[in-house]
Amino acid sequence: MRAAATVAAALGCLAAAPVVAHAATTSTVYASPDGSGTDCSATAPCSLTQARTAVRARTAAMTGDIVVQLAGGTYRPAAPLALGAADSGANGYRVSWQAAPGSTPVLSGGRQVTGWTLHDSASNIYAAAVPVGADSRQLYVDGALAPRAAIGINRSDVRFTTTGMTIANPALNYLAGLPAQNRIELESQNSFTDRYAPVQSISGTTITMQQPAWNNNNWGYDTLASPFAGGGLQLQNSYSFLTRAGQWYLDPAAGQLYYRAPTGWNPAAHDIELPQLTSLLQISGTYGAPAHDIAFQGITFSHTTWLTPGTSIGYADQQSGTFLAQTYQQPSNFLTSCQSGCQLFEATRNSWHQAPAAVQVSAASGITLNGNTFAHLGQVALGIGNDADAHASGVGLGASSVTVTGNSFTDDSGAGIVIGGVQPDAHHPSNAAMINQNITVTNNLVSGVAKDYKDMAGILSTYVTHAVIEHNEVTDLPYDGIDVGWGWGMNDPGGSQDYANRGTYNYQPVYTTATTLKNTAVNDNRIHGTKKLFHDGGSLYNLSANPGATFTANYIYDNQRTVGLYLDEGSRYVTLTNNVVQDSGVWAFTNASSTNHTDDNAFRTNWYNGGVTNVATGAPHNNTLSGNVQVSGTNWPSAAQQVISQSGVQRATVSVTNPGNQASTSGTAIGGLQIQATASGSGRTLTYAASGLPAGLSINASTGLITGTPTTAGTSSVTVSATDSTGVSGSASFAWTVSGGSSGGGACRVAYARNEWSGGFTADITVTNTGGATVNGWTVAWSFPGDQKITSAWNAAVTQSGSAVTATDVSYNAAIAPGGTVQFGFQGTWTGNDTSPTTFTLNGTTCG
Template sequence: MAAGALLLPLAGPASAASGTVLYASPDGTGSVCSLALPCGLTEARDAVRAADGAMASDITVYLRGGTYRLQHTLTLDNRDSGTDGNTVHWAAYPGETPVLSGARQVSGFQLYDSGRGVYRAHVPVGTQSRQLFVNGVRAERARTALNPGGFTLSGSSFTTSDPSYATLTNQSQVEVVDDNDWKQMRCPLQSITATSGGGSSLNVDPACFADNNTSVPNPGYPLNGAGLPRLDNVSWIENAYQLLTQPGQFYLDGNAGYLYYIPRAGEDLATADVELPVTQELLDLSGTPGHLAPVDDTDPNAAYTGSWATNSGRPYGDLGAGVHYTTNNGDSASYTFTGTGVQVLSETAPDEGGIDVYVDGVRTESVSAYGATRLAQQPVVTVSGLAQGRHTVKLVKTSGTYMLVDGFTVVPDAVQPVHDVSVEGLTFAYTTWNQPTSSGYVDNQAGVLWAPGTQTPIRIPAAVQVHRGSGVTFSGDTFTHLGGTAVDLADGTQRSTVAGSVIADTSGGGVSLGEVDDYYQNRTDLMTSGDSVHDDTITAVGQDYHDAVGVWAGYTRDAVIAHNEIGYTPYSGISLGWGWGWASCTLIATDCHHGTIYAGGNEITGNWVHDVMRVLNDGGPIYTNGGQGGGGQTSVLADNLVAEGNHTNNMLYQDEGSSSWDTHDNVVRFGGSNWICMWIATIHDITIHDNWSDNAHYCDNGTNVSFQQATVVSGGAWPAAAQQIIAAAGPAQRYRATSGPIDDDSTAVSYTGSWFNSAMRGYGDYWDGVHATTDNGDSATFSFTGTGVAFLTETNTDEGLIQVAVDGVAKGTVNAYSATRQAQQKLYAVSGLPSGPHTLTLTKAGGSYLVVDRFDVG
């Protein structure tokens, strides 16, 4: 889809909704919540709660159009759920556009520095934000040019001969940024000092530097980060007033209460809509329990009676790299907790045996930790259904050579999801996320980070968070201009959906699904399962955090990621799976970190993933990681179109530990060293068949991989079966663009001949990329429905004649030659065609290049 194109929205509720109907408006007050006297959002929620206890039919809350400026997150919980088979709808009033915004509107700009064109406006002292949007366009934080060069890493300081850095003000707010392979790393500075040689020393905050360089978290499988790459280079320096040099840049001095900005051409700050995001999260739907994570066997609430010992040097993948163990029958381990249940992690192995389990002094069951294969972090004891309160679980060794205790996961509350809630036709806009300002950005991969200090896994927060949801649906919504991720279906959310929605211009990712630290889970009611992300258009994610992806999924079961368009990303398009070789490392070592996962039965089907990997490396349009096959379920990767890989080494990238995949009927074009790659033996039990590619290269170093080479196509001569996949990939027709600019990488454009794509050129191309060919006779055909079309390209000294045909009828030639390079130049346009389907064909007839940039349909 092209920026600014129109989408047909997913059908919302009828204008005359059945059941209870409430109304809210941006300036609503009181508790009546009628069409004549609408209330605010919080009052509407409370009215839902009042009516919810006796739901005989659906409840609909209509949001009237306008901007709802949220200083606090709108929170929904189990009390706000649908009951008795009914649903609570939060929906746009028909024909209107309600916008939930986390921004403060800024006005009153005055010229501050005429020499540099800097304007300044007052904001409340203490205001924090990392983003700014002017007339709906993202501004850039003041920064140096890309890859400024001249820096040397000395200890935890970057030194340079340039003395100007030592003059930067508010030095603890300045950040150094390093885009390195698949990671982006950020750290605030502690200070900047002048060097004895007359240069500058940028002294990185010590804690952040440790996390990103000297002590990069590397806990091993399944929370594997490899410890690499490290923060050892400067991609740019960010966030100082003195770095404010270019139109469209801003600097926020929250301590002094000033916002500085250099307007772009045509921006009048007296009338511009200047939005400064100050809220992190707009909507939170949370059931219970929240996030669950195991604690180590050394937790102070654990007590060991008998002849116990500890071992922290085992190579088997223990939680926290160590265990408690005993060899004496009758020895016991007790754990006291407050909650409704607990899982005790141990290992299963041939030398483990029987365990008697007591809960609050009463023997409840006997279990066995025996297993034919040594497996780490196994929930050998699961206690559930207790009354919420303080309890003690005790494990007593009864047989076997060893009893081992590795960790404990407390379930603090009963499983009560927020459920049967539908959010329809709303717009969520203008959020920020300020943690990197104080503690940096400690990257692992794909928007999964390490928490500063604790080094536990966290993710970029989302504007809309669902924790422990069930049957929560987002349909026809818009998520835009965000300082984090758009939507996060987290903490065991089940049967929930993001569908027919538009996600564009986020600092983080698009949709996140699942967790990375619940791999061991054997309780199906606590698993992330049955969720769907389909028919969405997701573009321009990762605008600040370049490791973010369009759709990310960790440990999930029966997830469906289908018929989405995902494009213009700095890193991968879709990333599914986690844990690297946790479920398969015995394929390369006898004693290794080795456990089980519940992920399986997932589907990645019918997606159109294009123009990805624009900044970082070692990812791909579709990337899988870690095992599938949980519960014996094979996952499916089929019927996808992946194209324009840019820095991609592998277009279909089944990375370390990927297993139990059926990969078939995918079309791969325009990019990648390999159309598919399985590079190491821990990648196993994958069937690859009936794919098409314009690149014959692949790698297969996996184990038990049934590999069939793709049908290799040259010159754009795709067979009919491949053309059907191309045509069907992406959102269903009702959600596709109906007007506006269409980019050169659209599926509506077919290229015949030796074409290639080039992105991030920096010349002003539409979406900063083009398709091009050097061979006379090569052609591009654009299929469209309408009454007219225009062709836009660049003109330059190395371009020449282009033959034009409309519906197969020659229309003469146009010339793309010009003395200087000019982007997005209209070379041909036609109007007055009969309304209906048509084709525009462009054929190279001269010059060194024919460049295709965009089409405008009339």
């Protein structure tokens, strides 16, 4: 440590105000749907891409957050917004893309379809021109997903072959005469998979299917040809299948969109959106230079599509949005020998792909998504740290310190949120920067998602270290509510004998170290309206070892009497406590064989009102049940009722911190009073207002900063408020006294005493009034000649912008009598220069 140095400067001036620290300067970039040019100002806003360019020009010199303020309206970008390291915050600040106060900006990947004409009056089918080549698997009509043209068929109508199907029902022979046969798809909704396979051609009664989609859909588990349960079939995507009102068909080659309207309904009077983009936002850096410190608030993301299932790859679904995407060596008789697994199928596991998301985050840290709406997206809504093949950037995994709070997910074709990857680098990364960690998902509503890819849970978190999934409401789903983990225990230390028996370890190592999955917290969620289509899986589900995991105080109900708490193969070290499971057929389940290591889990003090308990206790599994209580009907004890009432999305609240009574001087500009407010639950952008401010003062509605010069002496009763975009508000009231100003303020003397050490210092300032009149209210100002940064203050409110500093009185030391003194001080940091200031002003006049 350097020897302490005390420096006194005899100058003239006065000082002080409320104890507040260092004010950061916020820079605002303005964008609008029709923005153009490069100004990016409030009067001349720019486009989203130009806003990104403006941000890049400002980040290196950031002295506060950069806010990209989006005006209301619909933005229709030609390409996704891609943000990387160059678009990130700097110097401890962040870049926040957020809705303008009171506005709802919509980032849409769609084209609004107009110019409808009646094409077939008998069937009320309308047509509209779209660009030739435009393709989409989704259409949104008045804010809702419209069904594609489709017909249901029975399994007895066809026979499955290694190349496709043979028509067995003569009523389907007309299929051979249909145009655009390679756009027809077969969907099969099974026990836990939802499979799509496209047609290649139809000749007579022979339907040849595209490869490798057909073969990949017909081996492994719960296949298209041999589902474990369910197995309803649909033929989709032909003009001839427009059999019901509300259905649509797109002909890209002709550039024509067809819609079968309800009786008396004209599409020209409705909002019809055809997606064009396959993602909207891509936040991704590299492992060496991640994207970081970026936030999105109050934005609606809508209208995307995902085209892969309609290609030769199809959607050879395996579970929860994973699929086979390449050609594999198969047994020649796979239709009979590999319908419940086979050794060659085990070679596929490390190359399963994940469905991509509309909003993608990878190789990124310090990312916040607050108060956004993810609606009408033709894929997974939000993907965080998925495998590289699911990210347009080509860089997967590597997501850390990502917060997702107060968002809504609805009417999406895939899952609401998918966190983590499934390939080897996800569970045993070759680079430590690939680890997905510290992901927080709280207070989100996930409702009515997985509309097209029905195998997906509302929220899925795979290989993640410390995922926190709390206070979410997850509802109206065909499959599971919240799923955690991956790998069936085969990648855990020592592997799984079950998978050794299947031949898995002929294609991958038996790992001796743990995966990245640990310390998952799934707490206080409300999970209901699940399992509407698929009955395998559970409302709350874990897969593989998850050391330190806690599933606590979740409320589960309305799951079609399926499994409530489901620990699948290889689940270990999971503690499930204080959960309320209502009306489940099986309230607690461990999928334990003698050798699959579904072991060492604890079900403690849960409440349930019936259903089977299917937990493997004792050796070799050693799962335990203790203190669990079965109740009659819904006569829940008070502790269970508390869990129920506190589960799900927390009620939004806005709290405004009372700044305390204020004092200032007429005719003297105030240093600025920053109103502090926080929003819980909603995560929405806040708008500020104030009533009763002294004349000459005003509040910035976006930032909450009060500035100006008071013009009239007196005491005012001030109320400041903050309101989020859902209308929830909070307020605080205080008194603001404005004193009559003195005639000058130049009759003063200042002593500056500094105590310095390496990298830090404290300073005391003594102000003496050398004049003959009392100074009522004072502001002292100076500039540091060095690189000092003030971190805290006492006996004054001190604000700093760059090198410039102002100190204002607090209520108890606002007056300085003739010959009297006032003293205040502060603590700070420095790096290269701690030279003391030499010039001070009092109330705008230099001290002599």
